[in-house]
Amino acid sequence: NAGVTQTPKFQVLKTGQSMTLQCAQDMNHNSMYWYRQDPGMGLRLIYYSASEGTTDKGEVPNGYNVSRLNKREFSLRLESAAPSQTSVYFCASSQEDQGGQPQHFGDGTRLSIL
Amino acid sequence: AQTVTQSQPEMSVQEAETVTLSCTYDTSESDYYLFWYKQPPSRQMILVIRQEAYKQQNATENRFSVNFQKAAKSFSLKISDSQLGDAAMYFCAYRSPYALNFGKGTSLLVTP
Numbered sequence: 001n002a003g004v005t006q007t008p009k010f011q012v013l014k015t016g017q018s019m020t021l022q023c024a025q026d027m028n029h030n031s032m033y034w035y036r037q038d039p040g041m042g043l044r045l046i047y048y049s050a051s052e053g054t055t056d057k058g059e060v061p062n063g064y065n066v067s068r069l070n071k072r073e074f075s076l077r078l079e080s081a082a083p084s085q086t087s088v089y090f091c092a093s094s095q096e097d098q099g100g101q102p103q104h105f106g107d108g109t110r111l112s113i114l
Numbered sequence: 115a116q117t118v119t120q121s122q123p124e125m126s127v128q129e130a131e132t133v134t135l136s137c138t139y140d141t142s143e144s145d146y147y148l149f150w151y152k153q154p155p156s157r158q159m160i161l162v163i164r165q166e167a168y169k170q171q172n173a174t175e176n177r178f179s180v181n182f183q184k185a186a187k188s189f190s191l192k193i194s195d196s197q198l199g200d201a202a203m204y205f206c207a208y209r210s211p212y213a214l215n216f217g218k219g220t221s222l223l224v225t226p
Contacts, residue, residue, distance in 0.1 A: 100166055
């Protein structure tokens with residue numbers, strides 16, 4: 001019953017450091033997503049992958065890169081972390097990229113950048 | 115881009131009572147999906163209920179039901195017989211072609 005697994009759960013970085021957030025799902029879903037959640041805000045889409053081998057920008061992609069390593073894994077990379085990227089990051093997956101299939105979320109990664 | 119508005123930043127309800135959380139959205143599409151997600155202090159995002167726009171019947175899941183008014187672009191969540199475990203942030207979300215557009219959330223407090 002793992003669902004969507006994110007690592008790490010917490011991380012503190014210094015400005016300019018790089019980091020990769022890992023996400024894996026075991027539900028054989030085709031589509032995967034990365035969101036960020038800031039205080040007083042709903043989740044905002046950073047990048048998504050509709051299917052293995054494809055990635056596309058969402059609403060707030062600047063400062064991030066992603067890799068869809070295989071069907072199970074979708075990583076998010078911060079090349080040069082900035083304090084504005086302090087946030088809670090959620091990975092999600094769904095069976096398809098359109099339609100009514102719900103997205104299943106990981107438990108989030110709380111990232112602080114000093 | 116579709117926008118989702120939750121006009122109630124905070125709501126309070128007594129245990130066993132009923133509460134309604136409001137949500138409005140903006141879209142030009144005729145067929146779409148709407149969701150309510152719950153986020154307890156543990157930070158998990160938990161699907162509460164889903165509504166398909168082409169269905170006139172309001173979705174229901176146990177104590178949770180929606181009032182979907184397509185013409186008014188309104189999608190409110192009713193929680194009946196509120197329980198202490200219902201205390202959480204509740205997010206309304208619109209399914210755009212590739213992702214979910216979320217409102218800013220309503221914080222629900224449940225008092226004994």
